[in-house]
Structure formats: C-alpha cells, structure tokens
Amino acid sequence: MSAKIIDGNALAKQVRSEIATRTSALVAKGIKPGLAVLLVGEDPASQVYVRNKVKACEDVGMFSILERHSADLTEANLLKRIDELNKDPQIHGILVQLPLPKHIDSHRVIEAIAPEKDVDGFHVANAGALMIGAPLFRPCTPYGCMKMLESIDYPIRGARAVVIGASNIVGKPMAMLLLQAGATVTICNSKTKDLTAHTKEADILLVATGKPKMVTADMVKPGAVVIDVGINRLPDGKLCGDVDFDSVKEIAGAITPVPGGVGPMTITMLLLNTLEAAERI
Numbered sequence: 001m002s003a004k005i006i007d008g009n010a011l012a013k014q015v016r017s018e019i020a021t022r023t024s025a026l027v028a029k030g031i032k033p034g035l036a037v038l039l040v041g042e043d044p045a046s047q048v049y050v051r052n053k054v055k056a057c058e059d060v061g062m063f064s065i066l067e068r069h070s071a072d073l074t075e076a077n078l079l080k081r082i083d084e085l086n087k088d089p090q091i092h093g094i095l096v097q098l099p100l101p102k103h104i105d106s107h108r109v110i111e112a113i114a115p116e117k118d119v120d121g122f123h124v125a126n127a128g129a130l131m132i133g134a135p136l137f138r139p140c141t142p143y144g145c146m147k148m149l150e151s152i153d154y155p156i157r158g159a160r161a162v163v164i165g166a167s168n169i170v171g172k173p174m175a176m177l178l179l180q181a182g183a184t185v186t187i188c189n190s191k192t193k194d195l196t197a198h199t200k201e202a203d204i205l206l207v208a209t210g211k212p213k214m215v216t217a218d219m220v221k222p223g224a225v226v227i228d229v230g231i232n233r234l235p236d237g238k239l240c241g242d243v244d245f246d247s248v249k250e251i252a253g254a255i256t257p258v259p260g261g262v263g264p265m266t267i268t269m270l271l272l273n274t275l276e277a278a279e280r281i
C-alpha cells in the first residue's frame, strides 16, 4: 500500500493564509511586521533562498528588506549593520543567510543578532531556551516538520522517533521538539553503528543528512511517518531528498516528498516567527 503524501505546498499555503490574516490585524493596529534579510557574497543557491524569503514576506503583507553585500564585506561592518537593525523599530526579524564567506565568523555574527529578533532561532539564547522548553523562536525547519506531523494528527506522545542527523539547525532542535511533544527520541549521526537497527524501530523517522536517497525501504518500519528534510541536486539537475522516495513510499504510512515537502514549510515558519516577534511588541 502506498503511503499518504504529506503535501508541504498545500500546508504552507494554508498556514500562510492564516499568517496573512494575523498580519493584517497587526497592520490595522499600526504595526507592520518587518524582516531584514542580509546576504553576503554571490552564492547562487543563497541568492534564490533570499529572494524567495523576501517574496514570501511581501505575499503575506509584511515589510521586508533584502540587503546584498559584496563578498569582501568586513566582519566589523556586518556586525555594525546588525547592530543598526537591532535598534530599528521597523524590523522585527533579522536573518543572515548562511553560509558566510570564510573571513567572517558566523557564530559571532549570529550572536550579534538581538535574541528577540533572531527569527532563525540560531542564537545560543534561543537554542538554550529551546532546550529548557521555553523557546522564543523555534528553528524554522524543525518547526515546519512539527507542523507537518500536526497536520496529519499524528499522536507523537509515546511514539518512538529517530532523527538521523545532528546539526544545530535541523537534527538537534528537531530532537528537542519531538522530546517535548512526548516522543522517545534517538539521534543518529555518521558514527552510529547499525543505523538500520535504530531506524526500523521508528514510528517517526526524520532524515536530515544531506546524503541523497540514503534511507531505503529496508530501513523503515511498516506504517512509519517519514519526514525527509534533505535537499540534494542530482547530476541530471533534479532535486531529491535523503530518502529513496519511490521505494519508501511503498512501506511508510506517510511521507514527505522532495521537492514540495519540508522546503515550503521552512519559509512559512520564518514568516510565522517574524509575525510572532512583531506581535510581542
């Protein structure tokens, strides 16, 4: 039996329409949620990401600015600009597109963003707050994955969840959110021995490794929910996830596609974080 496909585009559309309604209510009170997106350098993938983020803001009625800086921008000048945006009342969210050029310390840059404007949720204050269950912002990708589970009314409490990937932006915060929702969570990384023994136990399997199609049907428990965060470009130019969609969809209970799965939800949760930052004013 083929799995239920969790349609990220449809869910994103629905959540964005709710965001647009809340945004216009806030605008009526004289507060227009504002997002500043900073890009340093000419990385082609980053150019597409920032354009999509700014367009998504405009579509829901938010204010946004996109600043493109040349790759030789100094760290001091980037920090100065962040400081100005921290003080700018029109701006409620600040996002610095990663990766940054090598001469800039991205950790220092993220720490320079005021935690109450850190809509990516990467600042240590927000990562720490997430750890103790009181986050100001949840990182956008894991937050979007939680919304996808919510959208199918999945009973997370008591479920066995396995997260493959332990990055600070996806794997670790994802595990925290699942744990807080009552799942029993295992986090796997590239050193995990007998990965399949873990994944076979998973009621919820979340994959964020950057390894194209690494999760195959024999690694999945029948009926499991499989969330594929990976975005990989194949030699033929097509996109694929970290899950072998065609084989896994025959065994999973529900699965997210790539493209059209987690990707659209990530930008949507950025909008939600920006809106919530403005609502807190």
Ligand code: NDP
Pocket: 141, 164, 165, 166, 167, 168, 169, 170, 171, 188, 189, 190, 191, 192, 195, 208, 209, 210, 211, 214, 229, 230, 231, 232, 262, 263, 266
């Ligand atoms: P990172 O490279 O930062 O982390 C990858 C993680 O996967 C590491 O913890 C690594 O282990 C682990 N890993 C790698 N290979 C294996 C393996 N064979 N078995 C088990 N674990 C493995 O990646 P990100 O978390 O930043 O991104 C992961 C993927 O998600 C990428 O494809 C990225 O493009 C995509 N992505 C998609 C987003 C979206 O909006 N849909 C947003 C962000 C990312 P170790 O710690 O041991 O190195």
